[in-house]
Amino acid sequence: MPIDSSTSIDALRAATVTSADGSKIGKVAEVYLDDHSDQPEWVTVKTGLFGSSETFVPLSTASYLGDEIRVPYTKEQVKDAPRTDADGTLSPQEEERLYEHYSLGGSGAQDLQAGTTTTTATGRLGEWSDSRDDDASGRAGGRDTQGTRGTVGHDTSGPTTDDAMTRSEERLHVGTQVRESGRARLRKHVVTEEQTRQVATSHEELVVTREPITEANRGAATAGPELSEEEHEVVLHEEVPVVSKHVEAVERVRLGTRTEQDTQTVSADVRKEEIDLDADSAVTTGSGEGDRHHSRHA
Template identity: 50%
Template sequence: MITREQIPTVLDHPVHDTDGTKIGDAKHVFLDDATGRPEWVSVKTGLFGTSESFVPIHDASIVEDHLEVPYAKDTVKDAPNVDVDAGGHLSEEEEHRLYEHYGIDWDAAWQQADRPGDAGRAHTGTSGDVGPRETTGTPGTPGTRAGTPGTRAGTDDAMTRSEERMTVGTERHEAGRARLRKYVVTEEVQQTVPVRHEEVRVEREPITDENRDAALSGPEISEAEHEVTLHEERPVAQTETVPVERVRMSTEERTDEETVRGRVRKERIEAEGTEDAQGTDQRRRDE
């Protein structure tokens, strides 16, 4: 259980769930009207801390430099949205919805809280700093938010005006995948090559003085054969593998511009009830 003395150790420090996963950062601690004990902690969640979820602090514990709550991260992020008013007060209906979300028995929690008599169930106050605070008030009525100007002992007569600023950043996501894949295809190719072959040609020559001796060298009349072998060329195809190119993939980064729109809240301060010398109401609005 977190005590009021430990509140400075909790504020603006990480909040982890039961698995040790960071949920966000603690921004405010809400105190019980009747007992003054820390009851709820608001956790800034979301990409830029734009959401604020409430989680019970009763069973939380401080571990090293962070607050550990006995709830899963998704459970905390899905908690009912509670819009705390300027007084920093949780209504009974809002608190009831939070109890139901976290599976806490409303009546049992009320009995165990050691509240005086039949005082109403009103929880209020956020702790933005430490020091004297007005946190109890009348049971059953909205109390005051600790750390709000005008509620601290010894505060001055000035009012602080605050506003939200939108911070835009980027995060890297996987947008797709590209791959090189090599596969084999078969193509029909055609090439013309010259081929040679031998043909028989019969040559006849008359008997002359030059070939007479060769012509009379054999028998006068006989049968004979003379054979000639013919040759021809045939096309022969074979394949060989040769490298033709190398292919690789690379990435290049390009920068585009996108417009991000959001809503931010600003506080305005105006003076009411002041009159000038002519009796007209003077109202000054701080823009």
């Protein structure tokens, strides 16, 4: 059966694209709608190794059978289609290249010849009823609705956004934390050193004294034999240094800490987002010349 507004978008998203002979081309990734009719016009098909690439396939010549979308093209022809970013919108130039690849005249080519002005929409619509309401409101005031219906942006990462893009950046926050930097201990051990002191000492020396005999000492001198041998002994004394030791406390030692303040310089790489405008001259100048209808993300 042909694919039109009665076909569920969810069903198309869950379908598999096959060639005319029934060979599998790939799973459907996304569905794109026509801006004027809100009819499904394109699907992207996952191709390549592990489905890493997406290729656009037209639905104007396709039929929906069960859970398959059958197209009159070979897998090689689909894989060789012009590469286009699946960013939510097909530009007129991108559609023209796809029409030429699939040998289709395309309604867009007729619009260019007729010089019609169409509404440019970049919004991503998820339901049929919403797309019709938005399309009706966009055309209520005439064809010149650029910026009215297209105020909802589409983030290529998936979620629908409002009319503004948020720019974020990393900020560097610097603080301090306490960590262990080292340990110190007090240990006591015994060492031996030599000390020298001066000590005053005395000693006895022999002194020989000769006295003449006088009347005073004559008696003591002649008390013994007249002639004899005799020995007289004298004991000498002296002082010698004596060393003694005792232990006494001399000081107390404690181990503590104190805090010193200094300044250190740190650096780190931070990331930030930058927003650039990427638009052709027709969009930036507001010119309507050469406008054609194009497809948007469903």
